[in-house]
Amino acid sequence: MMVTCVMCMEEGSSDEPRILRMYSRASLCKTMKHDPLPKSEYYTYLLLSLGIHFYSFYEVYVSSRDHEEFLEEEVGLERDSYFLGLKKDVTDFEWSFWMEWAHSQLFGLMLGHALLSQFTRIVFEKYRPWILMVYGMVVCWLVLGTKGLATIFLNTTIFYVIAQMKIPTITWLSSVLVLLLLHNESVEDIQRAWYGSENEYYLLQFTLTVRSLFYTSYCLEYSSLQASDKSPFSLPSLMLYIFYYPLFHNGPIITYNEFTKQMFAQDRRWPNFHLSGLVADVFRLVLWWCLAELMIHTMYIHAMYSSYSILKDVSYWTLGGLALAQVLFFYVKYLVLYGFPALIVQLDGLKAPALPRCVSTMYSFTGIWRCFDVGLHRFLVRYVYIPMGGSHSGLGGMLLSTASTFIFVSYWHGGHEYLWYWAALNWIGIIGEYGLKRLLSLPSLQDRIDQSLSPKTYRRLHAALASVSTALLILTNLVFLGGEQVGKIYLERLFVQGWPWIPLVMFGCLYCFAQVGIEWRLFLYPKYKGKFPLCSRTM
Known part of the structure; x- marks a missing residue:
């Protein structure tokens, strides 16, 4: 669900962070000494x-118990025998929706894909991609x-x-039109009439929304096709890309060039993984x-967010705990929603986008x-930010490119006012971060900082500035997850x-x-220890 550093939106290897490789190339991404803190000080912060x-x-747990009866009456809680009879907060639509579908059909269909893929790898390796394509079509017919x-x-x-026109503008107009039709009331009414339940209709909506990015990726890759490029761009290869089942309903997003490069480069050997690693x-x-x-059995995070009167009344510790729990639940939720498809993709011998990083770090x-959302990030960088000029087109071009990226991602998520x-x-x-980095990169200011601040002092100053950025970041995520009214309550x-x-x-x-x-x-990337990038990879 997310974008990237406006200064470092470049294509490159996913094995080493692009943002770290660009120090020597980008004048605004100079390095600066950044020594580790004394162990006692670090462990104090950690504790x-x-x-x-x-x-x-x-x-939050105590407040959830105190308001349990009110929330059950106003919002609705479900008693769950699997968790010691605790009541369950079911107001997070996305989690409840996907768990219901997983229990009913999707989990078994994913396993069916995995078994078929391994069987065809042994018996029909030459035809394996096309058998998987047919399986995806059959499953699409079964569930949709x-x-x-x-x-x-x-x-x-x-x-x-x-795609045959090779005109990116027409591709984007068509993609936007598809998204517009998805949210047109008349089209929604027609599609709802196809199904007997709302969940079936919403599964179609989720699927079509994600598929729109796959269509767009194919067309834009075809538009940039070079005469010497031997990548497969036939209709069957597009069908394979669209109907590849592990990514079908909810992603994660893999661009067409990455998908075909891996799918059609597969040899007859089994994927390079160990049983212990799989377990x-x-x-x-x-x-x-x-x-x-x-989390949703012990802390009624989402139910409490739906009751503005509770948010206005709870203690400040509860208010802060709700904010932390909300963003951490969102993180854990996508570890599951992306983790299972990524596991199936790995069994197929493909490399899925990296799973989300912990938001607390x-x-x-x-x-x-x-x-x-690494897959969506790559899509936005490759097809929106860089074609619009990116950071190489000057300050004005960078501002326009970044704005265009956010406009598209908001529209893709539904275009609601809070978005x-x-x-x-x-x-x-x-x-703001970009402007501060530009300011700190001025040679005269850099020299003064080097002379007046020790590496440890600079790090403490950086952490202080980062706390302001994190506060605004948490606020924006609360708006995304709870709506603009929740953001107003927190500000007030x-x-x-x-x-x-x-x-x-x-x-x-x-x-x-x-x-x-x-x-x-610094622990994750020890070879950069002693240096700290002004364009940090982490949040």
């Missing part, structure tokens, strides 16, 4: 961060019906014809699912847009009613989080 998380979550299959087949054929991946997936279920807008607020806040946050309570002590405490907590995030980045 404080953990304590803040656990105590605020405890406050004849009309759903016909709709996707018709869209695929139309976009194949559009560990499955165990982690189950653990993430259990954690997500535990991120401390910038640029980091979360790069590291949360435009969310996009505007993210745009402001990224531009924290910065008007709680001024000045509550904001000071909040920034102090976020300062600890930022220090842990910076240390974690």
